[in-house]
Amino acid sequence: MTDAAQVAAIEARAARMRYEIVEMIAEAGSGHPGGSLSAADIVASLYFGVMKHDPLRPDWEERDRFVLSKGHAGPVLYAALAEAGYFGHDNLKTLRKLGSILQGHPDSNKCAGIEVSTGSLGQGLAIANGMALALRMDANPARVFCLLGDGEMQEGEVWEAAMFAAHHKLDNVMAIVDHNGLQIDGACDSVMCLGGVAEKLDAFGWEVREVGGHDVEDLLKALTEPPMTEGVPVAVVAYTIKGKGVSFMEGDAGWHGKAPDAEQTTLALAQLAEALEGGAR
Amino acid sequence: MSEKRATREALGETLVELANEGVDVVAVDADLSGSTTTAKLAKAYPDRFFNVGIAEQNMIGTAAGLAVEGKVPFTGSFAVFATGRAYDQVRNTVCYSNLGVKLAPTHAGITVGPDGGSHQMLEDIALMRVLPGMRVLVPADYVAAKAAIRLAAVTPGPFYIRLGRAGVPVIYGDDYAFELGRARVLREGVHVTLAACGVMVEQALAAAEALALEGVNAEVLDVSTIKPFPAEQIAASARKTGAVVACEEHSVIGGLGSAVAEALGELAPVPLARVGVRDVFGTSGEPAELMAHFGLTADDIANAARELLKRKK
Ligand SMILES: Cc1ncc(C[n+]2csc(CCOP(=O)(O)OP(=O)(O)O)c2C)c(N)n1
Ligand SMILES: [Mg+2]
Numbered sequence: 116m117t118d119a120a121q122v123a124a125i126e127a128r129a130a131r132m133r134y135e136i137v138e139m140i141a142e143a144g145s146g147h148p149g150g151s152l153s154a155a156d157i158v159a160s161l162y163f164g165v166m167k168h169d170p171l172r173p174d175w176e177e178r179d180r181f182v183l184s185k186g187h188a189g190p191v192l193y194a195a196l197a198e199a200g201y202f203g204h205d206n207l208k209t210l211r212k213l214g215s216i217l218q219g220h221p222d223s224n225k226c227a228g229i230e231v232s233t234g235s236l237g238q239g240l241a242i243a244n245g246m247a248l249a250l251r252m253d254a255n256p257a258r259v260f261c262l263l264g265d266g267e268m269q270e271g272e273v274w275e276a277a278m279f280a281a282h283h284k285l286d287n288v289m290a291i292v293d294h295n296g297l298q299i300d301g302a303c304d305s306v307m308c309l310g311g312v313a314e315k316l317d318a319f320g321w322e323v324r325e326v327g328g329h330d331v332e333d334l335l336k337a338l339t340e341p342p343m344t345e346g347v348p349v350a351v352v353a354y355t356i357k358g359k360g361v362s363f364m365e366g367d368a369g370w371h372g373k374a375p376d377a378e379q380t381t382l383a384l385a386q387l388a389e390a391l392e393g394g395a396r
Numbered sequence: 397m398s399e400k401r402a403t404r405e406a407l408g409e410t411l412v413e414l415a416n417e418g419v420d421v422v423a424v425d426a427d428l429s430g431s432t433t434t435a436k437l438a439k440a441y442p443d444r445f446f447n448v449g450i451a452e453q454n455m456i457g458t459a460a461g462l463a464v465e466g467k468v469p470f471t472g473s474f475a476v477f478a479t480g481r482a483y484d485q486v487r488n489t490v491c492y493s494n495l496g497v498k499l500a501p502t503h504a505g506i507t508v509g510p511d512g513g514s515h516q517m518l519e520d521i522a523l524m525r526v527l528p529g530m531r532v533l534v535p536a537d538y539v540a541a542k543a544a545i546r547l548a549a550v551t552p553g554p555f556y557i558r559l560g561r562a563g564v565p566v567i568y569g570d571d572y573a574f575e576l577g578r579a580r581v582l583r584e585g586v587h588v589t590l591a592a593c594g595v596m597v598e599q600a601l602a603a604a605e606a607l608a609l610e611g612v613n614a615e616v617l618d619v620s621t622i623k624p625f626p627a628e629q630i631a632a633s634a635r636k637t638g639a640v641v642a643c644e645e646h647s648v649i650g651g652l653g654s655a656v657a658e659a660l661g662e663l664a665p666v667p668l669a670r671v672g673v674r675d676v677f678g679t680s681g682e683p684a685e686l687m688a689h690f691g692l693t694a695d696d697i698a699n700a701a702r703e704l705l706k707r708k709k
Contacts, residue, residue: 145510186514211510213681213689219512234514235477236450266427269449299427300435300447306427307449 121164125331127391129159132194133360134387135207139190141380143211146219149370150264151191153295153328153355160334161260161291162195170200173227177257180230180246184239185264185293186220187372192229193217201228237270239263240290244280247288259288260338266298269307274319281320284346289338290321292350293328295357297368313352321350328353360387400563403594404502406541407559408436411470414549415441421549422462424448425472426455431561432472432502452477456485456497463495468549471497475504475558476517479524490554491527498548499524500557505645506673506690507562507595507683516678522650524556525623531576532623534558534644534652536597537567540620543574551576560645562683564595577624581633585615588701588708589633592643593619593652596671599687600643602694607701614701625655631663639704641669643697648672667707669700 132155140146158181162168166179183192190210197204202216209215216226220234231242243261250257267273280288292312300306309315313323322344324337337351357371358364361383364375375383414421415437422444429435429447438445448454452473459469471478478501479486490497501520508516524532533548533555535541541559548555567582579591583604592600597618604614615633619626634640640660642653653670660668673690687693 143510211512211680213679213685215680217680218514219510219680220514222513232514234512235481237481266450269427269451271451271453298450299431300425300429303449306447307451 122331122335125159125163128163128198129155129331130387130391132159132191132198134384134391135194135197135204136190137361137375137380137383137387139193139207139210140374142208143374145211145374146190147187147372148361148364148375149297149357150185150188150293150295152359152361152364153357154188154191154262154293155359156329156331157262157291157293157334157353158191158195160331160338162199164335165338166260167257168199170228173201177255179257180259182230182239182243182246182259182261183221183233184261185236185267186233189217189219189221192221196228202226236264236267237272240273240276241279243288244276244283244285247285248283250287251285260291261288262291262293264298265292265294265296265309265312266303266306268292268309268312277316277319277321280348285348286342286346288348290348290350291338292352293355294352295355297357297366297371299368299371301368316350316352320347322347323350323352325352325354328355329359360390362386398565398567400565401538402560402563403535403538403541404433404559404561406538406545407470407472407500407502408433410542410545411437412440414546415444419468419549420466421468421470422446423470423472424455424459424462426450426452426477428473434470434472452481453485456482457489459497460485460489460493460495463497469497470500470545473501474515474517475501475520476515479517479520483523487527491529494529494553496552496554498555498557500545500559502559503561504558505560505595506678506686507560507645508678509562509683509686510680512680513677518647518673518678519650520558521622521644521646521652522654525650525655530554530556530623532556532558533574533621534593535620536594536618537564539566539568539570539572540574543572544620547574547576558594560595562595565598567597574620577621577626579626579629580618580620581615582618583614583616585613585637587613587637588704589615589617589637589640590643590697590701591617591619591630591640591652591656593622595645596643596692599692599694599697603697603701606694606698612701612705619652622652622655625659627659627663630656630659634660634664634666639667639708641671641697641700641704643671645692646672648674667704669704671697671700
């Protein structure tokens with residue numbers, strides 16, 4: 116199913132999304148570039164290669180659902196929604212401004228295509244589980260994809276939800292961890308050691324797939340293959356680079372939650388534009 | 397224009413001072429030590445700082461244990477998570493056991509700005525005020541914030557100190573001392589009382605200036621201690637002026653406005669207006685824009701006072 120042309124098309128989408136992420140955060144003057152850039156390939160793969168959805172019918176019952184548990188990465192979701200056609204690209208300029216549909220953290224009451232508001236970390240997987248339960252009750256074949264941060268895995272509720280999904284055999288929910296190794300105060304392992312996210316999820320009864328989070332071909336495979344055992348929820352642990360695509364942001368926790376200044380923006384956009392051109396290989 | 401500093405800046409600096417002075421303070425934060433400024437204590441006294449990661453419930457629980465053993469723990473994180481996410485831990489562990497945990501979260505209210513409604517805590521005063529034993533302080537400036545932190549450090553039992561992200565003018569001098577349960581009269585007046593807390597003190601003072609030009613002499617109170625609440629003091633001012641405007645960067649439900657209404661209802665019924673956020677969530681925008689959007693400016697306070705004067709007998 117994953118042919119080279121599809122992979123290249125998704126890579127091109129991800130490259131455009133990265134450009135827009137930096138552009139919109141620079142325009143807003145605040146926001147979270149690091150975790151938005153690290154998730155760009157994951158979110159592009161979901162929206163343009165994995166999920167069934169229709170921008171013209173955001174309420175279509177059988178659409179696959181996406182929950183951005185790491186809500187501070189709103190810009191990556193906004194870029195994907197704009198790319199997909201949920202709203203015009205011009206909205207991206209209004210990010211974080213008074214009256215915008217694009218709030219600092221995703222707001223489902225203000226913007227079509229957002230399933231649920233997020234921003235308080237640790238809550239998305241429980242929400243996704245609830246959605247998956249309801250879908251199963253209604254014999255709805257739709258699936259629920261939930262993207263978490265690795266630092267976010269420190270929240271206790273994540274593990275309550277992890278236990279729940281396995282217990283209730285929710286194989287229509289998928290957890291994806293953007294494992295970039297960084298949070299706000301520094302490296303996850305220095306702030307509060309995660310000690311093997313993949314092993315922990317395995318111990319909680321999940322089928323775990325470890326994958327390079329910037330390899331679209333591998334991502335597509337990991338995100339689409341059905342569970343090996345029926346009733347076992349799948350977690351994709353995607354190893355990523357925070358700030359991916361902008362040389363001076365890569366691997367630097369300092370770029371978690373600040374906007375680039377004018378000079379930095381020019382430099383970043385030049386790098387991302389280059390990737391855009393190179394992307395159509 | 398006086399110097400502007402955010403009340404959150406007082407946290408790390410005061411904790412370092414207290415540690416220097418031999419007070420057994422420690423800080424527990426949840427991956428926000430740079431924003432809350434507890435990182436300053438971490439730098440000066442690495443052994444006195446504990447990062448729990450993104451785990452606010454654990455932050456409160458760990459602080460509770462430190463308090464049980466006689467340490468003076470201050471907790472960080474943002475107001476929305478420290479009070480909301482960890483409410484049961486604050487209620488059933490900290491307050492129910494009457495432990496000396498000092499919650500001093502930052503980024504309260506709409507002046508958080510572009511992060512938006514998910515991060516703009518407007519219900520924390522209400523949540524904390526109803527807890528038996530909890531003391532609730534809302535300092536108006538950097539100096540008052542330092543004094544509040546010092547007071548909490550040397551006073552047994554739980555405290556909630558509400559700190560902000562945005563810079564506010566420094567209005568107090570270094571001789572300022574925080575008095576638990578006392579409002580501070582910043583301006584004496586006879587026609588209307590403006591009772592404000594936090595960032596709204598600046599707005600209330602400006603409103604009083606504007607009203608003075610119209611011959612309206614407003615009394616301005618900085619009600620930085622919401623609990624214990626200076627009910628008798630507010631009532632006395634109300635008896636004198638005959639009208640009260642409560643001003644807060646918080647929901648009009650459950651916060652300062654409610655506390656003032658309770659006091660006036662029981663002690664000195666006079667017309668009251670509540671300036672605050674009217675039962676809605678916040679939204680993205682710049683702090684100044686949001687103050688205008690939600691009707692929290694000096695103009696809004698002055699207008700509320702003018703309307704109130706019409707109702708005054
Ligand atoms: C409950 C809660 N606590 C704290 C925060 C503040 N916060 C925002 S992002 C972040 C770090 C997130 O790190 P991670 O999950 O690794 O995200 P990523 O690296 O993908 O950006 C923190 C602590 C929050 N949004 N929610
Ligand atoms: Mg991370």
